[in-house]
Amino acid sequence: MKTFFLFAILALFAACSPQTPSQQPTSMISDEDYETVRNLKIVSFAKAYEEQDTALLDQILHQKYQLVDDGGEVYSKEDEMGYVSKYGPSYDSFLFEILKLEVYENGTATTFGVGTIAGSDTQGSYTQTYKSSDVFVKENGQWKAITTHVSGVKEVRE
Numbered sequence: 001m002k003t004f005f006l007f008a009i010l011a012l013f014a015a016c017s018p019q020t021p022s023q024q025p026t027s028m029i030s031d032e033d034y035e036t037v038r039n040l041k042i043v044s045f046a047k048a049y050e051e052q053d054t055a056l057l058d059q060i061l062h063q064k065y066q067l068v069d070d071g072g073e074v075y076s077k078e079d080e081m082g083y084v085s086k087y088g089p090s091y092d093s094f095l096f097e098i099l100k101l102e103v104y105e106n107g108t109a110t111t112f113g114v115g116t117i118a119g120s121d122t123q124g125s126y127t128q129t130y131k132s133s134d135v136f137v138k139e140n141g142q143w144k145a146i147t148t149h150v151s152g153v154k155e156v157r158e
Helices: 002-016 031-050 054-060 077-086
Strands: 061-068 074-076 093-103 108-121 124-139 142-157
Touching: 031 054, 031 093, 031 108, 031 124, 031 142, 054 061, 054 077, 061 077, 074 077
Parallel strands: 061 142
Antiparallel strands: 061 074, 093 108, 108 124, 124 142
């Protein structure tokens, strides 16, 4: 009987002891996830807006997507799809630089960066900069943007 209790206590200690590195679960996040989110933010978003590609935008945006602009206005996925289908780009160049990209084990990712838009209109040449943060979720193996927040929009005229 003492042997049984001793064995039970040892089994309990073994079950409660910390895992060694080889026993810890492997990460569900890969370098491919980082690259996919980076590509969505830098390449795919720009391409969808520049080419008025609503099919691509539909692939990028989650059904519950919301954008909060610099003025605090909130827009849905349907709003963005409508905007892109009606209005082409009015700028000459666009660049987005990701300053921070994080991908989390729970299937979410965040980006933060600076966008720079340059162009000219009836008032002359301009350069506009803004800050943007995004949240992406991974569902059914696909990364989708679920929210975007834009702030700090500044315009310089030449």
